Amino acid sequence: MSAAAELSLKDRIFEILSQVPDPEIPCVSVVDLGIVREVRGQTLVITPTYTGCPATITIEQDIRAALDRGGLSDIRIETTLSPPWTTDWISDEGRERLRAYGIAPPPKGAGKHSVRETTVECPRCGSIHTQEISRFGSTPCKSLHRCLDCREPFDRFKCH
Amino acid sequence: MADDVLFDHALRLGDDALVMGQRLSEWCGHAPMLEVDLALANIALDLLGQATHFLNLAGEIEGKGRDADALAFHRDVLDFRNCLLVEQPNGDFAQTIARQFLFSNWQELLMREIAAAPEPRLAAIGAKAVKEIAYHAKFASEWVVRLGDGTAESRTRMIAGLEWMWRFVDELFDPMDGAPSRRGEWDARINRTLTEAGLELPKPRRGAMGGRAGHHSEHLGHLLTEMQFLQRAYPGATW
Numbered sequence A: 001m002s003a004a005a006e007l008s009l010k011d012r013i014f015e016i017l018s019q020v021p022d023p024e025i026p027c028v029s030v031v032d033l034g035i036v037r038e039v040r041g042q043t044l045v046i047t048p049t050y051t052g053c054p055a056t057i058t059i060e061q062d063i064r065a066a067l068d069r070g071g072l073s074d075i076r077i078e079t080t081l082s083p084p085w086t087t088d089w090i091s092d093e094g095r096e097r098l099r100a101y102g103i104a105p106p107p108k109g110a111g112k113h114s115v116r117e118t119t120v121e122c123p124r125c126g127s128i129h130t131q132e133i134s135r136f137g138s139t140p141c142k143s144l145h146r147c148l149d150c151r152e153p154f155d156r157f158k159c160h
Numbered sequence B: 001m002a003d004d005v006l007f008d009h010a011l012r013l014g015d016d017a018l019v020m021g022q023r024l025s026e027w028c029g030h031a032p033m034l035e036v037d038l039a040l041a042n043i044a045l046d047l048l049g050q051a052t053h054f055l056n057l058a059g060e061i062e063g064k065g066r067d068a069d070a071l072a073f074h075r076d077v078l079d080f081r082n083c084l085l086v087e088q089p090n091g092d093f094a095q096t097i098a099r100q101f102l103f104s105n106w107q108e109l110l111m112r113e114i115a116a117a118p119e120p121r122l123a124a125i126g127a128k129a130v131k132e133i134a135y136h137a138k139f140a141s142e143w144v145v146r147l148g149d150g151t152a153e154s155r156t157r158m159i160a161g162l163e164w165m166w167r168f169v170d171e172l173f174d175p176m177d178g179a180p181s182r183r184g185e186w187d188a189r190i191n192r193t194l195t196e197a198g199l200e201l202p203k204p205r206r207g208a209m210g211g212r213a214g215h216h217s218e219h220l221g222h223l224l225t226e227m228q229f230l231q232r233a234y235p236g237a238t239w
């Protein structure tokens, strides 16, 4: 396959998958989240976010269905753990969409020191006057916070 | 690493995570408060995810067509290779926290080593797991401080929980996986948190061993009875 043809196949796959929402946070696509890693020949490489993420199987099925609908049934899906997924792979557009959805996005570069405290900005009013309520939230990837200014509780995408 | 050695190694890592995860999931809906319920369920989920990866790898190495489900649901108690610590009953909340504190701090050091080990398939799982376990260790350590440095009642219970679990510590450092090298750093971590909590190290006692050879306490059989019920009643059931 020529380089140009391969590029267009990759573009086509990413175009299709940018329409596949994450099943638990549907405001972002599997591409925005960095779950879709690369296209190698006829193989699409994806990676799980958390080892125990219950959405992993659904995500793979959704990707398979989207590829099939796009006439790409011959593309194989391969799952890789290495290098491990980090929140640094969430795209800038993905971060903006999370914020608009009411989930504070992780700061860029935070994946390297996941447990360390950082300032968390309220996704509603922008205040940094916020407090962590629970480090473990409604899904493995989120923690629970509250804003001390607008008083709203909110989720935060955990640094990982 | 020879295949049979690698199989045993992956099995130990998988069984530790599986049994610990199953134990923690018993708290779901029963924890003292909502945030703790969420935390324990999340930690359990991470551990079950790690177990799935390690046991799938063990099955792949073995090459007899067994996957993580087959290894989790169709083995009997003597074939489990987890350490005795993880199968101990939850007891009260302080006893659960004591067990998690000792385990997660150890598991984090272990996974850090595995992430840097030459076996690429083990290393890949280790590198993912270590980031999750850092959260578990921090959660448990914070609760040790909160309970130890809390009321007279919470302090008494925290001390009792640590006393109960302490006899299962030596087994974690069995030379099998070259583990004694980890002991110094583990001791330092445990000491640091206990000092902050105003607690003392439990008195040394003779360690209980045998989990790695399949010699388990009576508690594991009961845990498996519940965990394996569905696959034993309806073998091969799927949904």
Ligand SMILES: [Zn+2]
Pocket: A122, A123, A124, A125, A126, A127, A147, A148, A149, A150, A151, A152
């Ligand atoms: Zn606010």
